[in-house]
Amino acid sequence: MRILVYPGSFDPVTNGHLDIIERAAKICDKLIVAVLVNRNKAPVFSIEERVALLKEVLDGKPNIEIAAFSGLLVDFMKKKGANTIIKGLRAVSDFEYEFQMALLNKHLDNNIETLFMMTGINYSYLSSSAVRELASHGGNIKGLVPDIIIDRIYKKFEENRK
Ligand code: PNS
Numbered sequence: 001m002r003i004l005v006y007p008g009s010f011d012p013v014t015n016g017h018l019d020i021i022e023r024a025a026k027i028c029d030k031l032i033v034a035v036l037v038n039r040n041k042a043p044v045f046s047i048e049e050r051v052a053l054l055k056e057v058l059d060g061k062p063n064i065e066i067a068a069f070s071g072l073l074v075d076f077m078k079k080k081g082a083n084t085i086i087k088g089l090r091a092v093s094d095f096e097y098e099f100q101m102a103l104l105n106k107h108l109d110n111n112i113e114t115l116f117m118m119t120g121i122n123y124s125y126l127s128s129s130a131v132r133e134l135a136s137h138g139g140n141i142k143g144l145v146p147d148i149i150i151d152r153i154y155k156k157f158e159e160n161r162k
Contacts, residue, residue, distance in 0.1 A: 001029040001030060002027075002028045002029045002030075002084075003028060003029065003030045003031075003032060003080065003081065003082040003083075003084065004024055004027075004028040004030075004031050004032070004082070004084050004085075004086045004115070005031075005032045005034050005073070005076075005077055005080065005082045005084065005085050005086070006020065006021060006024055006031060006032070006033050006034065006085075006086050006087070007034040007035075007036065007069075007073050007085060007087075008033075008034070008035065008036065009035070009036050009039060009043060009050070009128065010033075010035050010050045010053070010054060010128065011043040011044055011045050011050060011128050011132070012044075012045050012049075012050065012053055012128060012131065012132075012145060012149065012153055013050070013053050013054050013057060013128075013145065013146070013149070014123070014126050014127070014128055014131055014144055014145050015122075015123060015126065015143070015144055015145060015146065016088065016090070016119055016120070016123035016126040016127070017088070017128075018057065018058075018146065019088075019119065019120040019122075019123055020086070020087075020088040020117055020119065021033060021058065021064065022061075023117060024086045024117060025061065025063055025064050028063070029063060030063050030064075030065060031063060031064045031065070031086075032064075032065045032066075032067055032080055032082060033054055033058070033064060033065070033066045033067070034067055034068075034069050034073065034076060035047065035050050035051055035054065035066065035067070035068050035069070036068075036069060036070070036073075037068050037069065037070035038070050044132055044156065044157075044160070045156060047068050049156075051066055051068055053149050053152065054066045056148060056149065057146045057148065057149065067080075072108065073085070073105060074105055074108045074109040074112055077109075077112065078109070083109075083111045083112055083113060084112075084113050084114075084115060085102075085105065085112065085113070085114040085115065086114075086115045086116075086117060087101075087102075087114060087115070087116055087117070088116070088117055088118075088119045089116040089117065089118055089119060090119045090123070090124050090125075090126075090127075091124060098114075098116065101114075102114035126144055130144075131144055131145055131153070132157075135153050135154055135156075135157050136157045136160075138154070141153065141154075
């Protein structure tokens with residue numbers, strides 16, 4: 001069974017992530033969306049919130065699993081019996097960081113392969129941090145994230161302002 005693991009912070013999930021998830025799910029038997037619990041910088045959305053948003057958006061997609069992980073990605077993958085990472089690549093600016101991560105993961109576990117999927121042209125400018133920036137100032141995020149989670153994102157930033 002071909003398992004792909006799509007790791008990230010998903011703080012929050014964007015339409016760019018969804019584009020990769022939907023396309024990646026077509027070329028494997030099972031796609032595991034792996035949501036990183038801890039980051040050096042505290043995320044805006046808790047791990048429970050980030051997983052819940054993904055679950056809502058991906059509801060009913062049969063070969064997609066959403067799982068939280070902490071620690072090293074390669075250790076999580078071993079537990080899941082997976083050896084292939086899939087990542088989206090936007091601009092040249094993503095390359096250096098992704099290249100480093102792919103090589104470090106290979107250093108940690110030589111069985112790990114990292115595949116890159118070019119982002120959809122409409123999403124090449126899109127990132128979770130841009131969505132957070134816009135939403136925190138009340139900017140329009142329609143078209144950047146799934147419609148069904150827009151209100152939740154604004155609400156989160158309203159709560160944070162209180
Ligand atoms: O969406 P992001 O924040 O770019 O995703 C980064 C992520 C989660 C893929 C990366 O930080 C990660 O895999 N972290 C877990 C720790 C790890 O295994 N690091 C890579 C080897 S140093």
